[in-house]
Amino acid sequence: MSSEIRVTVDGVVHPVQPGISAGELLRQFANGTRPVAARVNGKVVDLSRPVSEDATIEPVSADSAEGLEILRHSTAHLMAQAVQSLYPGTQVTIGPTIEDGFYYDFAPPRPFTVEDLPKIESKMRELVKADLKVERVEMGREEAIALFDSMHEQYKVEIIRGIPEERVSLYRQGDWIDLCRGPHVPSTRYLKAFKLTSVAGAYWRGDERNAMLSRIYGTAFPSREALEEHLRLLEMARARDHRKLGREMGLFFFDPIAPGSPFFLPKGAIIYNQLIEYVRRLYRRYGFEEVITPQIFKNQLWRTSGHWDMFREHMFLTTDGENPAGELDYGVKPMNCPSHAVMYRSDKRSYRDLPIRLADFGRLHRAERSGTLHGLTRVRAMAQDDAHIFCTPEQIAGEIDLNLRMVREVYEALGFGNIELKLGTMPDKHLGSEEEWRKREEVLAGAMRRNGFDFELNPGEGAFYGPKIEIYVPDALKRKWQVATIQLDFNMPERFDLEYTTSASTQARPVMIHRAVLGTLERFIGVLLEHTGGVLPFWLAPEQVRVLSLSEKVEDYAREAAELISRTGFRASADLRNEKLGFKVREAELARIPYMAVVGEREAASRMVSLRRLRGDKNQPLTLDALLELLKAEPLPC
RNA sequence: GCCGAUGUAGCUCAACGGUAGAGCAACUGACUUGUAAUCAGUAGGUUGCCAGUUCAACUCUGGCCAUCGGCUCCA
Numbered sequence: 001m002s003s004e005i006r007v008t009v010d011g012v013v014h015p016v017q018p019g020i021s022a023g024e025l026l027r028q029f030a031n032g033t034r035p036v037a038a039r040v041n042g043k044v045v046d047l048s049r050p051v052s053e054d055a056t057i058e059p060v061s062a063d064s065a066e067g068l069e070i071l072r073h074s075t076a077h078l079m080a081q082a083v084q085s086l087y088p089g090t091q092v093t094i095g096p097t098i099e100d101g102f103y104y105d106f107a108p109p110r111p112f113t114v115e116d117l118p119k120i121e122s123k124m125r126e127l128v129k130a131d132l133k134v135e136r137v138e139m140g141r142e143e144a145i146a147l148f149d150s151m152h153e154q155y156k157v158e159i160i161r162g163i164p165e166e167r168v169s170l171y172r173q174g175d176w177i178d179l180c181r182g183p184h185v186p187s188t189r190y191l192k193a194f195k196l197t198s199v200a201g202a203y204w205r206g207d208e209r210n211a212m213l214s215r216i217y218g219t220a221f222p223s224r225e226a227l228e229e230h231l232r233l234l235e236m237a238r239a240r241d242h243r244k245l246g247r248e249m250g251l252f253f254f255d256p257i258a259p260g261s262p263f264f265l266p267k268g269a270i271i272y273n274q275l276i277e278y279v280r281r282l283y284r285r286y287g288f289e290e291v292i293t294p295q296i297f298k299n300q301l302w303r304t305s306g307h308w309d310m311f312r313e314h315m316f317l318t319t320d321g322e323n324p325a326g327e328l329d330y331g332v333k334p335m336n337c338p339s340h341a342v343m344y345r346s347d348k349r350s351y352r353d354l355p356i357r358l359a360d361f362g363r364l365h366r367a368e369r370s371g372t373l374h375g376l377t378r379v380r381a382m383a384q385d386d387a388h389i390f391c392t393p394e395q396i397a398g399e400i401d402l403n404l405r406m407v408r409e410v411y412e413a414l415g416f417g418n419i420e421l422k423l424g425t426m427p428d429k430h431l432g433s434e435e436e437w438r439k440r441e442e443v444l445a446g447a448m449r450r451n452g453f454d455f456e457l458n459p460g461e462g463a464f465y466g467p468k469i470e471i472y473v474p475d476a477l478k479r480k481w482q483v484a485t486i487q488l489d490f491n492m493p494e495r496f497d498l499e500y501t502t503s504a505s506t507q508a509r510p511v512m513i514h515r516a517v518l519g520t521l522e523r524f525i526g527v528l529l530e531h532t533g534g535v536l537p538f539w540l541a542p543e544q545v546r547v548l549s550l551s552e553k554v555e556d557y558a559r560e561a562a563e564l565i566s567r568t569g570f571r572a573s574a575d576l577r578n579e580k581l582g583f584k585v586r587e588a589e590l591a592r593i594p595y596m597a598v599v600g601e602r603e604a605a606s607r608m609v610s611l612r613r614l615r616g617d618k619n620q621p622l623t624l625d626a627l628l629e630l631l632k633a634e635p636l637p638c
Numbered sequence: 639g640c641c642g643a644u645g646u647a648g649c650u651c652a653a654c655g656g657u658a659g660a661g662c663a664a665c666u667g668a669c670u671u672g673u674a675a676u677c678a679g680u681a682g683g684u685u686g687c688c689a690g691u692u693c694a695a696c697u698c699u700g701g702c703c704a705u706c707g708g709c710u711c712c713a
Contacts, residue, residue, distance in 0.1 A: 103708095111642065112641095114642075197707095198707055199707085201640060201709055202641080206710075212640060212641055213709090214641070215709080243705095247649075254704090259704070314712090364713090368711080369639050369640095370639070370704090371639060371710085372639090372709095372711065372712075373705085377713090384713070386713095470713095481713080484713090519713050549671095550670085550672060551671055552670060553670075578669080578670070579671080580672090581672050581673055582671090582672085582673065582676095583674080583675055584673085585673045585674055586673090586675055587674085588674090590674080598673065600671090600672060610672080618673050
């Protein structure tokens with residue numbers, strides 16, 4: 001009959017009968033582990049999967065990345081089962097795992113609300129207690145289509161129709177069954193620690209022309225403790241939400257009178273302007289020239305640039321009131337590039353002039369859809385550390401290098417060790433041949449490799465006029481926001497008929513590179529606040545030193561000390577209120593002021609301060625001169 | 639824009655068909671202070687806006703606005 005096969009578990013070879021399940025083998029030979037799945041010859045499969053040939057078998061524990069994903073995916077199934085038993089007539093669609101959890105999209109008779117979640121959770125717990133076996137079932141495509149059709153699961157039918165394979169796998173638990181590739185945990189009792197977190201609308205297949213489905217988000221962990229820890233971290237992340245910090249630190253606010261448009265208070269404006277000053281210093285080193293351009297242009301400009309067709313729905317249109325028809329014949333700029341093209345065109349250019357690097361902190365306005373606005377990270381009024389480089393085709397690589405070096409310098413200086421680079425490649429709607437595109441994409445990819453950056457592809461996410469490098473930074477809740485960008489543009493020079501005279505006295509078309517390093521300043525400040533929890537580097541702190549007086553007796557000295565510090569060029573104030581020191585310290589700590597200089601009668605007599613650092617050392621006695629030296633030694637990023 | 643939720647004093651929240659209340663902040667006074675909240679008093683609101691139901695609406699209904707979580711879009 002069947003001869004024995006050789007399975008390797010934990011480095012030991014065992015002869016066994018073929019057909020025995022991976023789970024059974026692990027139970028026998030890998031004692032003490034409690035896997036959720038098995039890895040057979042490198043492939044992760046159900047524990048129930050029979051092993052029919054020589055194999056190396058390893059346990060996949062719930063703590064591993066793959067195990068956790070299986071756990072969450074199985075929890076998504078559990079949730080779908082609970083939902084369908086509680087809300088008859090609800091169709092299932094898809095339910096993938098995501099970073100930190102999972103979701104499942106349903107087509108219910110009425111959309112779910114958060115009030116439904118506790119009910120669903122308790123149903124899920126019931127199903128866990130029932131210890132339902134999770135079984136893999138394979139069947140032919142047509143058979144599966146007939147099955148789901150009989151269950152009135154039209155979305156599943158649509159999904160299977162899109163699957164090329166002839167056989168598909170389904171998973172059954174109790175009387176519930178779902179199309180799924182798997183693998184899954186062997187039984188519902190493996191799912192102990194889960195929580196449903198939120199509901200949301202989501203379009204079928206992510207297309208807003210399709211039906212709006214009802215999505216439920218949740219998360220699952222191997223243990224109660226791990227789940228609690230996760231929820232605790234989420235709570236802490238919410239404490240460093242930039243919208244909350246902005247209010248607490250008195251940096252900015254929003255008013256319904258200008259949706260999506262932040263008001264920067266004096267302290268917020270200091271951060272804003274310090275960042276601009278920083279970038280200006282960099283510009284001097286990197287060879288950029290700052291310009292100032294108009295805010296409002298006749299629509300003719302947008303027709304020429306292509307924004308009229310591509311971006312008009314996001315533009316604020318206006319008029320000077322002089323045209324008799326009352327037509328909106330002007331547009332407020334959403335981007336700086338067209339005016340820079342106009343500036344380039346304002347003079348005859350030679351190859352000797354190139355590259356020309358025009359930088360512009362001009363204010364931009366974009367009519368973002370109301371539902372997309374989000375604190376400082378998604379606004380309608382903004383400024384970028386924007387620049388456009390006009391260069392010859394030969395100069396492209398060097399210019400990309402220059403900007404990548406600048407990106408590296410800035411993000412290192414500001415303590416972002418977690419930037420992510422992506423290469424946005426040719427979109428469906430594009431100008432130019434595929435061959436040209438691949439060449440240009442390779443130029444960007446090569447530059448990133450040359451500069452030692454890892455990057456991922458973002459397929460089809462390039463601009464219609466050229467590929468782009470996108471740089472992302474996460475916020476406190478790990479949501480990624482694009483900040484810096486470097487984009488090649490072969491279209492705008494064409495549209496504006498830009499030219500330069502070559503060394504052979506012929507006319508040639510320059511290439512345009514759109515780039516921003518901080519990106520949108522509003523967004524950058526938002527992620528910077530979340531990244532730092534509001535504890536900004538000294539040079540960015542709106543208030544750098546606060547002198548705290550101990551009593552009225554030292555008021556004059558405290559005032560004098562603060563004035564001296566201010567005169568020396570630092571942002572300082574004195575807190576002379578009739579309050580206890582602990583109270584003033586607390587307020588200064590909450591305001592995230594880097595240095596607190598405490599002065600009492602002792603200090604006044606010796607012209608000293610007792611220095612306290614934000615969230616750091618205290619009671620450091622210093623003379624006023626020593627304090628000034630210490631402040632002067634605080635580093636600028638450049 | 640779409641789905642769901644929320645909107646009460648400057649901030650954080652309570653009350654819930656019978657003309658709104660706390661803590662902090664503000665203001666006044668006392669205290670004269672040693673490294674994350676001294677005490678007392680005063681003032682502050684057409685409960686986001688507009689309609690409707692009702693003898694009576696912060697509370698119920700509808701519309702609008704804004705915000706939050708997502709989707710779509712995107713820096």
